Amino acid sequence: MATLELSGLTKRFGGLLVVDSLDLTVAEGEIVSLIGPNGAGKTTVFNLISGVFAPDEGDILLDGSSIVGLPRHEIARRGVARTFQTLRVFLNMTVAENVIAAEYASGKVGAVRSFFGTPAARAEAARMRAVAEERLRFFGERLIGYRLDQPAYSLSYANRRRLEIARAMATGAGLLLLDEPAAGMNPAETQEITRLIGELRDDAGYTILVIEHDMHVVEGISDRVVALDHGVKIAEGSFEDVAADPAVIEAYLGTGGAATK
Amino acid sequence: MEFFLQQLVNGLTLGGVYALIALGYSMVYGILKLLNFAHGDVYMVGAFAGYAVLVAFGGPTDPRIPVVVLIFAMFLAGMAASGILGVVIERFAYRPLRNAPRIAPLISAVGVSFFLQNAALLVAGARFRSYGTAKMVDPSTGLQWGPLRISIIRIVVILSAVALMVVLHLLVKRTKLGKAMRATAYDREAAAMMGIDVDRVIVATFLIGSVLAGAAGVMVGLVFSRVFHFMGFIAGLKGFTAAVIGGIGSIPGAMMGGLLIGLAEAFSAGYISSTFQNLIVFGLLIAFLLIRPRGIFGVPEPVKV
Amino acid sequence: MPEIGTDRWVAEFESRRVRREGPWGRLVDWTSRHWLGLFVVAAVVYPFVIGGDFGIRVGVNALLLAMLAIGLNVVVGYTGLLDLGYVAYYGLGAYGYAFLASEQFGIHLPTLLVVGVVALAVFGIGLVLGQPARRLVGDYLAILTLFFLQVFVELALNLDRLDLPFVDGPVSITGGPNGIAGVDPMEIFGFRFGQVRDYYFLLLVLVVFLIVGVTNLARSRTGIGWRAIREDTLAAEHMTIPSGRLKVLAYAFGAAVAAVSGTVFAAVQLGVFPQNFTVALLIVVYAALVLGGEGSVPGALVGALIIAMVPELLRTPAGARLLFYGGLAVAALTLVKPRRRLLVVVPGIVATGLAVRSLVTALWPDLVDVEAAGMVDRWVVRFVPSADVVVSVLFIVTIAVVLGIVAVRRRGAKDALVVVGVYLLVLVWENRLVEEPSITRQLLFGALLVVLMVARPHGLLGRPRVEVV
Numbered sequence A: 001m002a003t004l005e006l007s008g009l010t011k012r013f014g015g016l017l018v019v020d021s022l023d024l025t026v027a028e029g030e031i032v033s034l035i036g037p038n039g040a041g042k043t044t045v046f047n048l049i050s051g052v053f054a055p056d057e058g059d060i061l062l063d064g065s066s067i068v069g070l071p072r073h074e075i076a077r078r079g080v081a082r083t084f085q086t087l088r089v090f091l092n093m094t095v096a097e098n099v100i101a102a103e104y105a106s107g108k109v110g111a112v113r114s115f116f117g118t119p120a121a122r123a124e125a126a127r128m129r130a131v132a133e134e135r136l137r138f139f140g141e142r143l144i145g146y147r148l149d150q151p152a153y154s155l156s157y158a159n160r161r162r163l164e165i166a167r168a169m170a171t172g173a174g175l176l177l178l179d180e181p182a183a184g185m186n187p188a189e190t191q192e193i194t195r196l197i198g199e200l201r202d203d204a205g206y207t208i209l210v211i212e213h214d215m216h217v218v219e220g221i222s223d224r225v226v227a228l229d230h231g232v233k234i235a236e237g238s239f240e241d242v243a244a245d246p247a248v249i250e251a252y253l254g255t256g257g258a259a260t261k
Numbered sequence B: 001m002e003f004f005l006q007q008l009v010n011g012l013t014l015g016g017v018y019a020l021i022a023l024g025y026s027m028v029y030g031i032l033k034l035l036n037f038a039h040g041d042v043y044m045v046g047a048f049a050g051y052a053v054l055v056a057f058g059g060p061t062d063p064r065i066p067v068v069v070l071i072f073a074m075f076l077a078g079m080a081a082s083g084i085l086g087v088v089i090e091r092f093a094y095r096p097l098r099n100a101p102r103i104a105p106l107i108s109a110v111g112v113s114f115f116l117q118n119a120a121l122l123v124a125g126a127r128f129r130s131y132g133t134a135k136m137v138d139p140s141t142g143l144q145w146g147p148l149r150i151s152i153i154r155i156v157v158i159l160s161a162v163a164l165m166v167v168l169h170l171l172v173k174r175t176k177l178g179k180a181m182r183a184t185a186y187d188r189e190a191a192a193m194m195g196i197d198v199d200r201v202i203v204a205t206f207l208i209g210s211v212l213a214g215a216a217g218v219m220v221g222l223v224f225s226r227v228f229h230f231m232g233f234i235a236g237l238k239g240f241t242a243a244v245i246g247g248i249g250s251i252p253g254a255m256m257g258g259l260l261i262g263l264a265e266a267f268s269a270g271y272i273s274s275t276f277q278n279l280i281v282f283g284l285l286i287a288f289l290l291i292r293p294r295g296i297f298g299v300p301e302p303v304k305v
Numbered sequence C: 001m002p003e004i005g006t007d008r009w010v011a012e013f014e015s016r017r018v019r020r021e022g023p024w025g026r027l028v029d030w031t032s033r034h035w036l037g038l039f040v041v042a043a044v045v046y047p048f049v050i051g052g053d054f055g056i057r058v059g060v061n062a063l064l065l066a067m068l069a070i071g072l073n074v075v076v077g078y079t080g081l082l083d084l085g086y087v088a089y090y091g092l093g094a095y096g097y098a099f100l101a102s103e104q105f106g107i108h109l110p111t112l113l114v115v116g117v118v119a120l121a122v123f124g125i126g127l128v129l130g131q132p133a134r135r136l137v138g139d140y141l142a143i144l145t146l147f148f149l150q151v152f153v154e155l156a157l158n159l160d161r162l163d164l165p166f167v168d169g170p171v172s173i174t175g176g177p178n179g180i181a182g183v184d185p186m187e188i189f190g191f192r193f194g195q196v197r198d199y200y201f202l203l204l205v206l207v208v209f210l211i212v213g214v215t216n217l218a219r220s221r222t223g224i225g226w227r228a229i230r231e232d233t234l235a236a237e238h239m240t241i242p243s244g245r246l247k248v249l250a251y252a253f254g255a256a257v258a259a260v261s262g263t264v265f266a267a268v269q270l271g272v273f274p275q276n277f278t279v280a281l282l283i284v285v286y287a288a289l290v291l292g293g294e295g296s297v298p299g300a301l302v303g304a305l306i307i308a309m310v311p312e313l314l315r316t317p318a319g320a321r322l323l324f325y326g327g328l329a330v331a332a333l334t335l336v337k338p339r340r341r342l343l344v345v346v347p348g349i350v351a352t353g354l355a356v357r358s359l360v361t362a363l364w365p366d367l368v369d370v371e372a373a374g375m376v377d378r379w380v381v382r383f384v385p386s387a388d389v390v391v392s393v394l395f396i397v398t399i400a401v402v403l404g405i406v407a408v409r410r411r412g413a414k415d416a417l418v419v420v421g422v423y424l425l426v427l428v429w430e431n432r433l434v435e436e437p438s439i440t441r442q443l444l445f446g447a448l449l450v451v452l453m454v455a456r457p458h459g460l461l462g463r464p465r466v467e468v469v
């Protein structure tokens, strides 16, 4: 269960209007892509949803109730998980620990029982590790086996991106906010991630809002595309419609530019 | 009223000293994000260097050179000794740790502080040394303004503190080095990529900060006449607090913070119980940190996502 | 599965690196797996080998420091909160014990009750004073907590002449600068702690208990949450981790651990005094933690043992000499490369000594103490006491020369400086440092901290961290 509804969302940084009364809905089980030129305010929208910044105006409804002003961990607990455009894995922790950290909310055992190492605490630790392994298995063999216990800093860029997705899945959230999941990947990897994002929805039932610059990915995954420019929604609809929209073309290429993909 | 004015002068003197110490903390923090715990001890060494010159020229009672020249020489010696020391510390204790985890240079700083205190103890012994200023300069000379009297030595101290701060201000705002310092404080890597010799800037920062601390050491010797190996700790703590109150990393903030602490201390010693004087100052600081952690002039760091 | 890029290679390289080979490697591996057992065996044997009370007292101090360092490790090493007020909680524990088990207020509660009450109370205080950790980050928290410590010390020093309403005369709560003497020894299940050795074993049990507990915690969601907060607080929050609550928990946990060790300290010492809880101790605890390697429990333990025990060797002149000349030899061996240059350097040092001695004796005969007759004295100049200014100046020159050895790269110049430096070190050592053992100890401690940080910033057993990418 996860539906997201932004209404009249507005954010200013000083005098700069970065998100301007944005309305956006993501229905249960939908994949919506957020596109727009650099600096359009896409990441800021993610930051507003996930509680990094409070919006100046407007509301954010998750499954019908407002999450504005909630602490970040509470927003995550209610079902919003995200990845970061500038990767933020826990570098000095192992791959498994990275994912286990995100399972925090699913734990029941408190610090006292953990300190004494009660059977319940042991069982929970084992369960969390098993879950972590399962989440990582989503990416095939890449992140499991001996690699579970490698420090995250030893991972390649693409694997860090995968780890971030696994981590987001492990929070138990129903809504994933993916910030440029294919950035820094080569064509083969990009194709693979496109397929995997589809599987995230089809097999695992996630609702997904994704920011992406690579139009092949956007085309491949989106049910719906929303284009932003200077914080304003300039187009919305199917990929074909948005890609053909003159306003979008102008935003990307400036006036008079030729329409290419 | 007279008492009030007297405390005001006390506060200004102390404040000038704290401000000079605070500047070193603040500048280094601004550039390296390092709490230079050894800074208080650099100030202590400055005070001792002044004392050494004083003794070398015959002591306070019958100096072999004119008193004005002697005091000038003491300032020079204090500033030079501290300046060199600051640069040496940077070179050997901090530079190798530029890219180490944050806590490593902190521990290294603590080690330097320990070393300097005990080196001073070894060389100079544990007893208090006095500059004996009263024997050098007749304490009754100075400004007489109604019932208020300000001794000449205090005037010298306050004026030279102000002069040093003006020079520093001009240096930072008007010279190429100052510009490089500001750029490095803002973003070290970007500054390096713009062709700024960051190492040189850092050395200059340590040099300037330490020279100011050395001057502060001599000033304290002249006015309060107590020089000993452990004097750097409390003074360092207070100078450091001044830097924090003003907004650590900010130069006008350090000056402002120094003055505030000096005044607060003089007035709480004068008007409130002296037993709980420190406690009151510390309590105020804690409240201040909780309410406005970035200090008066500090700007909050943006959340980076 | 397609194998793309270099990631596989990188990861395998790592895994290849941690596997150690050969008998030495196997020994290291075995030790690192069984370190706790080895420690327990050694610690149990220690009092019987060392014999005298003094040695056991050193052991007690080492174990107290170990407890403090392991507790601090949770706050600093795991959670990344720079808590510079840590020893205030040690002090609170000690004073708490003294309040509830001494003649100060005429209260003598059973030991277990006192320790329990104090631990809980200080944990509560930690929860309150830890609140700012939610908001303040890094150095700001460090500064704030440093003031907590200063306030604690001021209170301990000054709460001795308090005028309270309804009470006649000034009331002393903390005993002021004189502290509280005559604290009850501990008594648990009818066993009365009479000797230092009893406390030693109590502390050993506590330390092992703490190590096991903290290791358990580190593997739990709480411990992993702590480390995630240190790595990246914002990302941790997005991963459902309540960073504020966990930070405060870590802070209060550290406080409680410090408090428990404080109670034992008060009982061992049979008194509490404000000067036991100052920044000097804070530095020692941090040094222990960082020396061992913050973030590592065995590191904290090893660091504490080294910091507490090695300086004791400097207490006796013979031990100090051994350590000094041993250290000098090791330093010369590592500094002079290739080793065969030692064939020039060592005779050089000897010749320098003889030359300087005859020169000084010829030029300023009244500065030299001709009575001195040790083997070293006949080589190095022994100054008369009235020449201490000379020694002081030489001391400063020595520091400069030693720094020069580090700075100079050119082989010949470096070797020349080594010759002069070693000679000067021996000279200053024999003339001044031996006679001031406590100052020397502090001096070496300070220098060691710097050298250690420069040589191994992540500590002996810590892993190098990757900070930013």
Ligand SMILES: Nc1ncnc2c1ncn2[C@@H]1O[C@H](COP(=O)(O)OP(=O)(O)OP(=O)(O)O)[C@@H](O)[C@H]1O
Residues within 6 Å of the ligand: A013, A018, A036, A037, A038, A039, A040, A041, A042, A043, A044, A045, A085, B302, B303
């Ligand atoms: N914390 C902040 N403070 C001030 N300005 C900000 C902040 N965060 C973002 N901005 C500004 O808001 C604008 C939108 O930034 P945002 O990161 O949302 O863009 P984006 O659409 O994600 O761009 P990109 O495609 O490059 O990732 C930019 O001009 C940026 O400089």
Ligand SMILES: [Mg+2]
Residues within 6 Å of the ligand: A042, A043, A044, A085
């Ligand atoms: Mg972005």
